[in-house]
Amino acid sequence: MSYQIPKFRHPDLPVNELGYTRADYEGAISTLCAGCGHDSISGSIVRACHELNLEPHRIAKLSGIGCSSKAPTYFLGKSHGFNSVHGRMPSVVTGAAMGNRDLLYLGVSGDGDTASIGMGQFAHAIRRNLNMVYIVMNNGCYGLTKGQDSATADEGSASKKGDPNPFSAIDLPGLALQLGATFVARSFSGDKGQLVPLIKAAMSHRGFALIDVVSPCVTFNNNAGSTKSYEFVREHAEATGTVDFVPMREEITAHYAPGTGTEVTLHDGSVLHLEKLDEELDPFDRLSAMVAIEKHRAAGEILTGLIYIDKDSRDLHDVLETSRRPLNTLTEEDLCPGNKVLANINSSLR
Amino acid sequence: MKPTDISNPEYFHKVVDCQYACPAHTPVPEYIRLIAAGRYDDAYMINWESNVFPGILGRTCDRPCEPACRRGRIAKGEEPVAICRLKRVAADNKMDIRARLPKIPEKKNGKRIALIGAGPASLTVARDLMPLGYSIDIYDNQHAGGGMMRSQIPSFRLPGEVLDEEVNYILDMGVVSFFNTEVDSLKEVLDKDYDAVFVGTGAPRGKLLQLPGLEEAGKQVHIGIEWLASVAFEHTESIGKRVLVLGGGNTAMDCCRTSRRLGGEDVRVVVRSPFADMKASPWEKEDAMHEGIPIYDNHTPKEFVIEDGKMTGMLFEKVEAVYDENGKRSLVPTGEDLVFMPADEVLMAIGQENSFPWIERDIGIDFDKWDMPVLDATTFQSSNPRVFFGGDAAFGPENVITAVAQGHQAAVSIDLFCRGEDVSQRPDPYTNLVSQKMGIHEWSYDNSVENDPRYVVPLAPLEETLRNRKLEVELGFDQDTGFKEAERCLNCDVQTVFDAPRCIECDACVDVCPTDCITFTENAEEEEALRQRLNAPAGNLAQDLYVSTELPTRRVMVKDENVCLHCGLCAERCPTTAWDMQKFLYSVTKAGL
């Protein structure tokens, strides 16, 4: 058994604008089961951060409890990290984000961590449009505690040792739309081509960005009869269309001829190019997105891709008009501006 | 691209870079692992089977394996495993292995073979044929066996005892030797009714530059290889204080270093080409410079300067290398004044040639326009079916390991020929592919990758080695260092074997692979196009792509073999054992098998 990844990397790995290779965004060797979908998602996060030229020390990755919540150890080894209590990651992110708005907050959670014990926290983080990326590594079970059905397990789906699940499933993207999320996507751990641009887009979005990633649990939920197995997902996934992320500095026209798709300019100036969209889905219309999810679900399909984006999203900082600077950079002078200012405030209230 | 046919033994053989590059295809990683395990006898015997002279080669091999070694290309500045010097560790630390040498049948098979020349090529033929019951006579004009390993390679690189030991393993098999015997007619040998004759007489003639003043300089000028032989055979014991060695190959390096030991104080190597283009191996140049010998490059010798009937030095013209658009080099004079270098003696080490004045031209052996025998490049048979060639005598001067490799092939041919079989029907190599899995994530080889840089072989004190020409310069690795150097080996013979039907395309192998070898992608018609689709740059065209059959998503698995560390992580992280680590043993078949 290997406890370490060899130090050697491909000698000709491309470097990004910061001079880093992909290897600079890796973490420790995974201790998850061989073949766990969560590891692939980690791989996609590494790629996305490298391609976005993010400085590792400007990222904070936070998680709850579960195999999925362990995953942050296996990527971004040079970033900030916080492994919180089961289901409580959103409140820790809220605190951190209020304290320092300059970091990129990446929450990593599981379907158990989110849709069961953490449901309340999840709902309120969405409602407040907290500026974060929220990735659910969704395997339809509690992997860490040996595979019990979770709240996202589909009705009738059976895990390796279990009977068919008698309860209906919570659809996280559907729920998020209902709660007012400003960026909603779904993907599959085994489709990096789709997942990497979605992560990049989510990281560039201002506000709460949910990516629900179906991520097979090879050990407890990858059997025939499960609707979260590699095979089932490959057969039943329906993409809304292809998504491409074009960094702000590049000319979108160099990539696509005009009129070949829809373009969305994100808050930071980068551009999303959406192609071959599902005819009935308008990703800028919440209602259309909700309908599309339900329609595909009724047809026994899993809708993947970018489902909804609010181009004019205002995040929690905008709404609360919080300090533009991280709290730890505020000096005594900033915080106690003196009698004159106090007198002004008081007189304004008279 | 079509799926890779891994049942073709050459596919995995090529992945074992060192073994593939070794002319004798020594199973390098196999013996390196045995050294790490402290099993020196076993490591020695693996070598002995393939290359016959592990103790000699562990000190003197030209090591074509090392530039090929994967370790040298996995990172910038990373150096290859010290494959050659590890061989020496096996030889130095083994016990008495004589009981493990092949038994020689008392009852002979009735076939008689003559070997002309007792260098490594002939000795290899004897090694392979004696155990099969052949009766062998060996002829050589020197007083003992070994050929140029004895007459040319100086004792400070190859001690006499090491040479004697390994030459005697073969002669002691019952080879009948005729030493101090110059063969001056091949016809006479053929007339002795041998069933086959092997010519392993090397390339014994040194070249001489005809420059003005050569005749007057007389005995102050020597041909390098003749001079080295006369030192080895103790006819020459000293040299003048100021010595010029002309030439840039390994012979020049041996000449200058030997001169330093025989009284030369101002010894210089002068070479026409730029330093980087010199034929000598980098380590030979380093060793010479370490002994205080300067190398003057870009100097073309013009004439010997004679004063009062005595040579006092030489004149050189300075040149510079100019390359045309095809990269062809020409040495163009710079126009500067000629340079004078004083000298008491001059050694010419500017190359060797074959010469076969003793082979009659009417005995069925064809010679080409360069006066070289016409041979089949695989069987080493000449146009006279009873006569075979090998070593430097076959295709010109090479090195010991090439002579050995050719000796093995010639022995296969001689055996087939003597049994009345078709010599062109070469036997297949022996191969074996075995899983190294011992438990869920357990391998029977040490799959972790060590980070240590290459270890340096310690040297005896310079003063002492310069005083005694027989004192070996290199001390060799001790057991501890040998172990550490052995651990640098990546075990490239432990192959990543992919079983497509098992793969569920979970990407775990792709994600874990430290060097981004693996990609799942749509296939392409052309290799070039497929290389463009891989996760990491795949520009090393000398290394193959391993392409699977089509997977359920209609993609294929493509592995670029180039910088695979053979760490086994792909197989550890694969949930379905679609990847397995399997040890591939490849041995060139010997005569009689």
Ligand SMILES: Cc1cc2nc3c(=O)[nH]c(=O)nc-3n(C[C@H](O)[C@H](O)[C@H](O)COP(=O)(O)OP(=O)(O)OC[C@H]3O[C@@H](n4cnc5c(N)ncnc54)[C@H](O)[C@@H]3O)c2cc1C
């Ligand atoms: C100075 C020098 C240093 C070298 N150093 C190295 C080194 O470090 N590593 C390396 O791998 N290679 C080295 N080589 C090359 C290596 O020695 C030869 O390539 C190798 O020995 C060739 O082996 P062989 O069996 O073909 O012939 P040889 O070793 O040349 O043996 C041929 C034998 O046949 C004898 N012979 C020739 N003609 C007749 C005849 N008519 N009758 C009877 N006997 C005859 C010769 O005297 C000799 O003993 C060196 C060569 C030189 C010149």
Ligand SMILES: Cc1ncc(C[n+]2csc(CCOP(=O)(O)OP(=O)(O)O)c2C)c(N)n1
């Ligand atoms: C407060 C609390 N309750 C229960 C647990 C036990 N527990 C650990 S992980 C887990 C479920 C994790 O499921 P999920 O979030 O889907 O992660 P997965 O392992 O499937 O990736 C549970 C119930 C706990 N650690 N803490």
Ligand code: SF4
């Ligand atoms: S139990 Fe399932 S979710 Fe957890 S590591 Fe193993 S495969 Fe992944």
Ligand code: SF4
């Ligand atoms: S053995 Fe497997 S994981 Fe290791 S470098 Fe080679 S392909 Fe990659």
Ligand code: SF4
């Ligand atoms: S880890 Fe195994 S099953 Fe998964 S993609 Fe690689 S070879 Fe296929």
Ligand SMILES: [Mg+2]
């Ligand atoms: Mg789960």
